[in-house]
Amino acid sequence: MSNLTVGTPATRLPTALADDFFDRDAQILARELLGKVIRHRVGDLWLSARIIETEAYYCAEKGSHASLGYTEKRKALFLDGGHIYMYYARGGDSLNFSAQGPGNAVLIKSAYPWVDEVSGPASLAQMLLNNPDAEGRPRPSQKLCAGQTLLCKAMGLKVPVWDAKRFDPEMMLVEDVGLVPAQIIQTTRLGIPHGRDEHLMYRFVDAAYAAYCTRNPLRRGQVEGRDYLLLA
Template sequence: MVEKSAASPLHNDHSGLVKAEIAIIAHLSTREPARMPDSAPCPLKALPDSFFDRDAGELARALLGKVIRHRHGPYWLAARIIETEAYYLTDKGSHASLGYTEKRRALFLDGGHIYMYYARGGDSLNFSAHGPGNAVLIKSAYPFVDALSDTNSLAQMQLNNPDANGQPRPPERLCAGQTLLCKALGLKVPHWDGKRFDAEQLFVEDCGINVKQIIQTTRLGIPHGRDEHLPYRFVDADFTRHCTRNPLRRGQVEGRDYFLLTQGN
């Protein structure tokens, strides 16, 4: 029941609005860059564009536990996604609800396009989902270290995103917010907005991480009257202390302030 409620706006009668936005993007297909193939190069398990072509709420949950990798100089910087937010064309809190512009073009293309914008002076990362105007915001992540993205990569992320005193941030705070994440990974609006993933520069990878439980709650920073009540924020339950704002902090009540979802149900 909880998961169905997260996608409820899609069942409302917005056919006229959706048809209008579909008409807007009809001319864009000839300008699309190359797609990430379904058979991504091994041994990396880069997610194909088809992975993103699903309902925004479903995609927001599916992205938890996936790893973003970005080539930065000689290093592959990496972070595990721990917090996401879903946005729909019919959702007053979304950029797409304000209408099509060239800047928002990526939101109206098919799943797997990168949409970046500035929030409070910092870069923010989003991926388009199925349906015009629908997308997922990558709200926070956690540094990921393995053979490809080793401790040298982590050190580079700390250089990219020092604290207010110019000192290295502890790993658990490096990507604890949408702009901190982009700063640590070296992702910039001018470089990636409107583009597709590139197996040699930027992609999202399935590293086989199984996220067993997810916290579903309301999104952050949505103004009053802009559908701030919708439960479209999803957090890996094992990383609640390291996300933008802990949904399990004191005073929060299950069933009122958040819901606990079990993957696969």
């Protein structure tokens, strides 16, 4: 159960995206996931965040976990689109969704807290409690999910609970709430070692939220057409 007093009950139940939504090319899925809302039920609260940054990965390129071969730990990457793949990165949990084709997936790189009739102020308050800064103080809400491990910590998503699972409409899902980014930034992925296809532009950012993603692709010194592309 949540350690917060439950506020106003949700006025509706969230509606999960169908599994076949995820059964598409990883880059297409990465773009289509922008603006969708991840929801995770913790006790009586639905913790929610709008996806603002994703990265596509393919089995055939060197930047992906799947390129290292099948293992029991990586099996979710080789299952049908719509399976959850979670792993530990820098001591934290990371969330991925399998896409069309064995070994292909999308990493949920960062998100932005979402409050609506399903996930009210009490849900956001719980997320703030879940993910304080290094001094134990609340993070600014706009930076609460600004990174793959921060996102999972704020939402209470854990590798042992969700790795290799399907979505559960009563516990964990992705919902289309009708948000469509006006513009998408396409750029290179982050943290890819030299020589592991680090040049591939498989990272996608909702341009309106560029300042709140893992690393702002529009920061000073970046040049359109060289460092990033703008997609309508």
